[in-house]
Amino acid sequence: MSEIKNVQVRARPTDALGVYVHVPFCARTCDYCAFYQVSPTAPMIRQYLDGVAREASLIDWIKPVDTVFWGGGTPGLLAPADLKKLGEMVRARFGGTPVEWSVELAPASVTEARLAVLRELGVTRISMGAQSFQPELLSALGRPHTREQILRAYERIRAAGFANVNIDLMFALPGQDEAAWLADVREAVALAPEHLSTYCLTFEEDTALWVKLSEGKVKLDPEREAQLYEKTWEQLNAAGYAQYEISNFARSGHQCLHNLNTWRMQEWIGLGPSAASQYAGWRGTNIDDLAAWDEKLGRGERATEDRTALTPDLLLEDALVFGLRMNEGVDLAALRANHPRAPWAAVDQLVERLATEGLATLRDSRLALTLRGRLIADAIGTEVMSAMEEKLSV
């Protein structure tokens, strides 16, 4: 790991603070997933819980935590007693009551006992990875649950008293036509969650689906993806879910605050192997290996790799790239005030072109992508980065 010699910017003390806890355990690996996770043994779980405690003790908790997100992996794979232990350990660092505390659960791991522990800890929001309700698509994803398990899990989550629930769905799957996808959207909407995340399948390197893609057994179809994006947005909007980011939709007042804070380039502390942090003037990612992460912590060192100083230019670039993925867009005047010395001429040039081409609107100083722009948000993000880099290298 290269240590930073010169931290150039201290984050503003008014920034919101999030905590992300990565629980790196799954019963098996889904065919599309590249997140760091392993199949756990009892000693690994002990190692993980002890490691998180050690990692938390090495952090300078200088302000109260606003939002918490436990992701994975599958946090719900931990036994109720371990969830309690993990929860009490991190809660001791919050310095108050967070406004939102989300936990990701896979349907097969949703039990009354686990939900009761999470409620008791103060968890406010459950995010359930359904992906699809259709057996043949779940099987094409190598996803170890059934439609019935999703429905039962959802009922249990509601019965336990959770009033803020998200469901993850995936589209552009091998063998999924438009009708099959829209049927999944309808089925999720019929459950009436407060929030829906709809992710277009990405073929991540070294996953089982990526191997199939490289063998020509499945094919990419960007035109079909764009059609499915548009149909999804239409259908969810009609059902009362407002889009607030490319893949995220919510009933009024139920946007995920933790993710919003991240996309708005606030601060977050990552705990657990592979968790990312952006805190106190730097960003970095923890080693994505449970044993190596733990070993480093055992020597009294943070297990963060690739530490980078948060320079104004880096923050501006990410504020633009992530901000433009949100429907609210970005406030250019506020960004200009926070980053007066950034390469504004390059950004202004790009903004003008996006507006002329009908890919973005500029109202007062707020820049937001149009529907056409949102469909090519990744390409626009790449343009933002190269505009910034061209000027930076001068």
Ligand SMILES: C[S@@+](CC[C@H](N)C(=O)[O-])C[C@H]1O[C@@H](n2cnc3c(N)ncnc32)[C@H](O)[C@@H]1O
């Ligand atoms: C980090 S995963 C963890 C959620 C939890 N383990 C589960 O699967 O239920 C969060 C979500 O990311 C989405 N996801 C993961 N890999 C993806 C991929 N390659 N393409 C699109 N979406 C993906 C899935 O919808 C998944 O529910």
Ligand code: SF4
């Ligand atoms: S999608 Fe979720 S359950 Fe599947 S391997 Fe990834 S983290 Fe684990």
